[in-house]
Amino acid sequence: MQNFKLISPLDMHLHLREGEMLETVAPLSAETFAGAVIMPNLITPVDSENRLLEYEKAVREAIRPHTFEPFMTLFFKKYDRDFLQRVKDKIIGIKLYPAGITTNSESGIKSIEEAAPTFSAMQELKIPLLVHGETDGFVMERESEFIAIYRKLAQTYPRLKIVMEHITTQAAVDFLDRYENIFATVTLQHVLITLDDVAGGLLRPHLFCKPIAKRPEDRDALLQAALHAHPKLMFGSDSAPHPIDKKESCGCAAGVFTAPIALQVLVGLFEKHGCLDNLQNFISNNAQKIYGIVPPHKVIHFKKENYTVPQKIGEVVPMFASEELAWSVDNFQH
Amino acid sequence: MQNFKLISPLDMHLHLREGEMLETVAPLSAETFAGAVIMPNLITPVDSENRLLEYEKAVREAIRPHTFEPFMTLFFKKYDRDFLQRVKDKIIGIKLYPAGITTNSESGIKSIEEAAPTFSAMQELKIPLLVHGETDGFVMERESEFIAIYRKLAQTYPRLKIVMEHITTQAAVDFLDRYENIFATVTLQHVLITLDDVAGGLLRPHLFCKPIAKRPEDRDALLQAALHAHPKLMFGSDSAPHPIDKKESCGCAAGVFTAPIALQVLVGLFEKHGCLDNLQNFISNNAQKIYGIVPPHKVIHFKKENYTVPQKIGEVVPMFASEELAWSVDNFQH
Numbered sequence: 001m002q003n004f005k006l007i008s009p010l011d012m013h014l015h016l017r018e019g020e021m022l023e024t025v026a027p028l029s030a031e032t033f034a035g036a037v038i039m040p041n042l043i044t045p046v047d048s049e050n051r052l053l054e055y056e057k058a059v060r061e062a063i064r065p066h067t068f069e070p071f072m073t074l075f076f077k078k079y080d081r082d083f084l085q086r087v088k089d090k091i092i093g094i095k096l097y098p099a100g101i102t103t104n105s106e107s108g109i110k111s112i113e114e115a116a117p118t119f120s121a122m123q124e125l126k127i128p129l130l131v132h133g134e135t136d137g138f139v140m141e142r143e144s145e146f147i148a149i150y151r152k153l154a155q156t157y158p159r160l161k162i163v164m165e166h167i168t169t170q171a172a173v174d175f176l177d178r179y180e181n182i183f184a185t186v187t188l189q190h191v192l193i194t195l196d197d198v199a200g201g202l203l204r205p206h207l208f209c210k211p212i213a214k215r216p217e218d219r220d221a222l223l224q225a226a227l228h229a230h231p232k233l234m235f236g237s238d239s240a241p242h243p244i245d246k247k248e249s250c251g252c253a254a255g256v257f258t259a260p261i262a263l264q265v266l267v268g269l270f271e272k273h274g275c276l277d278n279l280q281n282f283i284s285n286n287a288q289k290i291y292g293i294v295p296p297h298k299v300i301h302f303k304k305e306n307y308t309v310p311q312k313i314g315e316v317v318p319m320f321a322s323e324e325l326a327w328s329v330d331n332f333q334h
Numbered sequence: 335m336q337n338f339k340l341i342s343p344l345d346m347h348l349h350l351r352e353g354e355m356l357e358t359v360a361p362l363s364a365e366t367f368a369g370a371v372i373m374p375n376l377i378t379p380v381d382s383e384n385r386l387l388e389y390e391k392a393v394r395e396a397i398r399p400h401t402f403e404p405f406m407t408l409f410f411k412k413y414d415r416d417f418l419q420r421v422k423d424k425i426i427g428i429k430l431y432p433a434g435i436t437t438n439s440e441s442g443i444k445s446i447e448e449a450a451p452t453f454s455a456m457q458e459l460k461i462p463l464l465v466h467g468e469t470d471g472f473v474m475e476r477e478s479e480f481i482a483i484y485r486k487l488a489q490t491y492p493r494l495k496i497v498m499e500h501i502t503t504q505a506a507v508d509f510l511d512r513y514e515n516i517f518a519t520v521t522l523q524h525v526l527i528t529l530d531d532v533a534g535g536l537l538r539p540h541l542f543c544k545p546i547a548k549r550p551e552d553r554d555a556l557l558q559a560a561l562h563a564h565p566k567l568m569f570g571s572d573s574a575p576h577p578i579d580k581k582e583s584c585g586c587a588a589g590v591f592t593a594p595i596a597l598q599v600l601v602g603l604f605e606k607h608g609c610l611d612n613l614q615n616f617i618s619n620n621a622q623k624i625y626g627i628v629p630p631h632k633v634i635h636f637k638k639e640n641y642t643v644p645q646k647i648g649e650v651v652p653m654f655a656s657e658e659l660a661w662s663v664d665n666f667q668h
Contacts, residue, residue: 138550139533200473203542203585203586203588248582250539252538254537
C-alpha cells in the first residue's frame with residue numbers, strides 16, 4: 001500500500017499550554033487532527049467559567065486557520081450542580097488529578113467521598129470524568145494500585161463515564177472489560193516503549209513521561225488493544241511539550257512531545273502489524289461513540305514516503321527526533 | 335556523639351578514568367580512603383600486563399602525595415595460566431562484564447563454558463572474580479535473572495572467590511548466604527534510593543546508574559545488610575564521574591559520583607540507625623578479611639558539623655550536590 005487516509009483523527013488527551021508554547025504547538029496538532037481534548041492543568045488551572053472561556057478563546061486563536069475542534073475540560077475540584085449545569089455544554093469532561101490519593105489511605109477514600117456531590121452531579125448531567133489514575137506509591141505500581149479507586153468509582157457511579165487517561169499497564173487494559181462505564185486513552189509512546197527504552201541503556205529524558213513506561217508485557221497488552229481498536233480505547237497522545245532546557249537538565253520534566261508525528265508513526269505501526277483497517281476506529285470512531293461527539297470532517301492523506309522528523313520544533317524535541325519515518329502526511333491532497 | 339573515626343576505609347569498587355578526569359577525581363578518593371579497587375573498563379580496557387602497569391603508574395601519580403593503595407584489576411577475557419601466574423601479585427582480581435550473557439540463552443552458557451580454563455586458572459591461583467551481574471533482560475530484572483549465572487559459577491568453581499559487584503536487589507542479598515564463595519559490594523546510592531528517586535518525580539539524571547536503583551524492598555534489604563555489616567558485604571562506591579554535559583543531555587550516561595562524600599554520608603546514615611559500631615566492618619574490615627589484604631594504616635576523623643556538598647567538583651556533579659550533610663571530615667586532626 002502506498003496511500004492511506006484517515007477521516008477526522010482525534011487526539012483525546014492533549015496538552016497545549018499557554019502563551020508562546022500554545023502558539024508553537026497548537027497549529028502542529030491542528031494540521032493533522034480534527035480535534036483534541038485539551039487538558040486543563042495550566043499553571044493556573046482551568047477551574048472557573050471565566051478561565052475556561054478565556055483559555056478556549058486563546059486555543060481557538062492559536063489554531064486558526066485550521067479546521068480543528070478543541071474539546072475543553074475543567075480541572076476537577078468540588079463544583080456545585082448549578083455551575084456544572086451552566087458549563088456542561090462548554091466542556092467534554094472534567095479531569096481529576098487525585099493528588100495524594102492512595103488505595104490504602106483513609107484520606108484517599110475520604111477525598112473521594114468528599115467529592116461525592118460533584119461526581120453525582122456529573123453523573124446526572126452526563127459529564128464524563130477523566131482521571132490521571134496513579135497513587136503515590138512506588139512508581140512502577142502507581143497505576144495498578146489505582147485500579148481499586150477506579151473500581152470504587154465505577155461501582156458507585158455506574159452511569160458516570162470514567163476515562164482512565166494514558167493507561168500504561170496490562171492491569172488497566174484488563175480492567176476496561178470489567179465495568180461498562182470504564183474507558184481509556186493510550187498514548188503513542190506507551191504502545192511502543194518500556195522502561196528499558198527510558199533507562200535500560202543511556203537515560204533518555206525525551207522518553208520520560210508520567211505515568212512512566214512499564215514492563216514489556218504491559219507494552220504488549222497496550223499495543224494489542226490499540227491494534228485491535230478495542231472499542232473502549234481511544235488514542236490520546238498526552239503530547240506534552242517542554243522546552244529542551246527543562247528536559248535535558250538535572251531535573252527533567254515529564255512529558256513526550258508526539259503530536260506532530262503521532263499519525264505518521266501510527267500508520268506505519270498499524271501497517272507493520274497488518275491492522276491498518278483498525279486505525280480509523282482507534283484514532284476517531286471509538287472516541288466519537290464513547291463521547292457522543294461529531295468532529296469536523298477532515299480527511300488526512302498519507303503516502304509511503306520517508307519523512308525525517310526534525311531535531312527540534314521551536315524549543316521542543318519531538319519523539320523520534322532526527323529519525324526517519326516510513327509514512328508522511330501528503331499535504332498536497334488536502 | 336560529636337566525633338567519630340574510621341580506620342583505613344576502603345572503596346572496593348571505584349572508577350578513576352584516565353587523563354584529566356583521573357587527575358580530578360583520584361585525589362578526592364585518596365583524601366578520605368586508604369585504598370580502592372580500581373575498575374579496568376577504560377576506553378581501551380586494562381587487559382594486558384603493559385596496560386595494567388601503565389594504568390597503575392598513572393593512578394599512583396594522580397593520588398600523590400596521599401597515602402592510598404590502588405588495588406588494580408584486569409578486564410576479563412580468556413587469559414592463559416602463565417599470564418595469570420605472572421600478573422597475580424599485581425592485581426586484586428579480574429572484572430567480568432558479561433556482555434550479552436542471558437540466563438536462558440545458549441550463547442550465554444556457551445561463553446561461560448568457553449571461559450572455563452580462565453576461571454579454573456583463577457581458582458587455582460586464588461585470583462578473585464569480580465562480576466557486573468546483569469543479563470540483557472528487562473532493566474528491573476537484569477540482576478535477579480543473573481543470579482542463575484552466579485549459582486552456576488559458585489557451584490562449578492567452589493574455591494573461586496566471586497564478588498557480585500554493586501548489588502541492587504533483595505535477591506542478591508539473600509544469595510550471599512547460599513554459597514561460601516559468594517561475596518558482594520554495595521554502593522552508597524543503592525542503600526539510599528529507589529527507582530522513585532530517579533524517575534518518580536522529576537527525572538534525575540545524576541541519580542541514574544547501572545544497575546538502576548530498584549524497588550523499596552530491595553533498597554531496604556541492602557540497607558539492612560550494610561547497617562549490620564553483613565560479613566560478606568563490602569562497601570564499593572562504584573563512584574563514576576561523568577562531565578555534566580554527559581549527564582544532562584538527551585542520552586545521559588550511567589553513574590553516580592559519590593567518592594568525595596560517601597564517608598560523611600555513611601557516618602550520618604549509620605548514626606541515624608544506631609549502627610555506627612558496625613561501620614568500621616562495613617567500610618574496611620570485611621574487605622580485609624574477604625580479600626586478605628592489609629591496607630595502609632590511615633585514620634579518618636569526622637566531626638558533627640554541617641558540610642555543604644559543592645554544586646560541582648571540576649565538571650562533575652556529585653550526589654547530594656548543594657545539600658547539607660550532618661557530618662564532615664575533620665582534616666585538622668589528620
